[in-house]
Amino acid sequence: MRGGGRRRRPAARPGAAARRRTSADSRDEVERRKAEHLRLATSREVGSRRGPGWSDIQLLHQALPVADLPAIDLSAEFLGHRLGAPLAIAAMTGGHEGAGDVNARLARAAERFGLAMGLGSQRAALRNPRLARTYAVAREAAPHAFLIANVGAAQLTAQDSGPPLTPSQLASAVAMVGANALAIHLNFLEETVQPEGDRLVTGLRRALAAAVASLAVPAIAKETGAGISHTAAVELRGLGFRALDVGGAGGTSFAAIETARAEARGDLRRAELGRVYQDWGIPTAVSIVAAGAAGLPIIATGGVRTGLDAAKAIALGATLVAVGRPLLAAALRGEAAVEAWITQFLEELRVAIFLSGGRRAADLRSAPRVVLGETRRWIEDLGCEAGLAPAPRPAGGL
Numbered sequence: 001m002r003g004g005g006r007r008r009r010p011a012a013r014p015g016a017a018a019r020r021r022t023s024a025d026s027r028d029e030v031e032r033r034k035a036e037h038l039r040l041a042t043s044r045e046v047g048s049r050r051g052p053g054w055s056d057i058q059l060l061h062q063a064l065p066v067a068d069l070p071a072i073d074l075s076a077e078f079l080g081h082r083l084g085a086p087l088a089i090a091a092m093t094g095g096h097e098g099a100g101d102v103n104a105r106l107a108r109a110a111e112r113f114g115l116a117m118g119l120g121s122q123r124a125a126l127r128n129p130r131l132a133r134t135y136a137v138a139r140e141a142a143p144h145a146f147l148i149a150n151v152g153a154a155q156l157t158a159q160d161s162g163p164p165l166t167p168s169q170l171a172s173a174v175a176m177v178g179a180n181a182l183a184i185h186l187n188f189l190e191e192t193v194q195p196e197g198d199r200l201v202t203g204l205r206r207a208l209a210a211a212v213a214s215l216a217v218p219a220i221a222k223e224t225g226a227g228i229s230h231t232a233a234v235e236l237r238g239l240g241f242r243a244l245d246v247g248g249a250g251g252t253s254f255a256a257i258e259t260a261r262a263e264a265r266g267d268l269r270r271a272e273l274g275r276v277y278q279d280w281g282i283p284t285a286v287s288i289v290a291a292g293a294a295g296l297p298i299i300a301t302g303g304v305r306t307g308l309d310a311a312k313a314i315a316l317g318a319t320l321v322a323v324g325r326p327l328l329a330a331a332l333r334g335e336a337a338v339e340a341w342i343t344q345f346l347e348e349l350r351v352a353i354f355l356s357g358g359r360r361a362a363d364l365r366s367a368p369r370v371v372l373g374e375t376r377r378w379i380e381d382l383g384c385e386a387g388l389a390p391a392p393r394p395a396g397g398l
């Protein structure tokens with residue numbers, strides 16, 4: 001038919017045609033991708049091969065404890081809210097079939113234990129309101145919990161996958177879950193490996209500042225596995241963020257998850273890129289110290305697996321820790337598994353406070369500890385030695 005007599009339809013402008021096609025496709029694609037993330041995160045080994053650094057941190061044992069073990073106070077203060085424990089359920093899901101049940105189970109546990117909880121990226125529901133329920137169930141199940149809405153920084157600027165989110169869409173994301181804060185996730189490592197990733201950053205800083213300024217709730221800048229450096233933390237503070245989730249290397253690796261997706265699609269180039277970058281990033285323990293020096297409250301996420309890990313993160317300067325994949329796996333097993341996991345974790349944390357001579361979680365900040373090995377070398381090399389010493393003990397503390 002080439003050059004045949006049929007009259008050709010005037011070609012639409014390629015940019016406009018592509019954009020029309022991608023907005024419908026990308027709606028379904030985002031939904032499909034979220035479901036794949038959940039399946040891969042719980043069925044494959046997608047942990048970073050590099051550790052988060054906890055084995056380099058040792059809290060000093062105190063042979064003479066000062067408080068009765070059952071009386072140890074785990075409560076914590078975060079952005080003006082009192083939590084039952086310094087623990088958040090990390091942002092993970094929403095926006096696809098099955099996510100609503102997971103969010104409801106996690107939210108019931110957040111309510112019961114007084115924890116904070118992040119929702120997964122809400123982009124899917126902002127583009128397809130039918131999916132809003134898979135997030136909104138969290139607020140129904142947890143009327144009093146500190147809930148954190150979630151969008152991606154890459155979606156605040158124009159991308160091939162669609163136009164930037166508007167201030168009113170950000171307000172809708174917050175309203176959808178009656179959120180107490182909005183996390184804007186920084187996942188540029190994942191975007192580079194993801195076959196359909198958003199990789200344009202022109203205007204990013206201006207867009208972040210405008211987004212933060214438009215919100216009626218505090219904004220949290222959140223990495224998703226590569227950590228936040230001191231320089232980035234200072235910049236994020238200047239853009240108006242009120243807290244940082246360091247999302248360090250050493251836990252779930254999105255490069256590994258996206259490698260598996262790229263492999264399944266036969267995109268061997270992206271899969272290879274993902275393998276090369278599987279361990280890229282700043283280990284969580286290092287990032288707590290480096291980003292923490294900027295002075296904002298820190299959520300330590302990335303490879304926190306026990307209450308003792310949490311105690312070490314708090315000793316390094318974190319206000320809260322957040323746990324992702326283990327709680328997702330528990331939620332898929334059922335509500336009782338989530339409760340059992342959290343109960344065990346909090347008991348481990350209580351014991352760490354008891355044995356290191358504290359009465360309450362916040363005492364870990366000034367607990368004597370040593371920082372060894374590779375973590376110490378990272379911190380010294382980055383010029384963050386001030387973070388190696390425990391915070392001064394508050395007057396009248398113990």
Ligand SMILES: Cc1cc2nc3c(=O)[nH]c(=O)nc-3n(C[C@H](O)[C@H](O)[C@H](O)COP(=O)(O)O)c2cc1C
Pocket residue numbers: 037038041090091092093119120121150183185222223224225247250251252301302303304322323324325326328
């Ligand atoms: C299945 C899955 C989906 C995730 N989706 C999001 C997301 O939508 N937004 C976000 O900020 N972080 C997301 N994360 C990252 C987590 O919040 C967390 O930073 C990461 O899993 C590291 O914690 P972990 O090592 O305890 O799993 C997701 C993690 C998992 C496992």
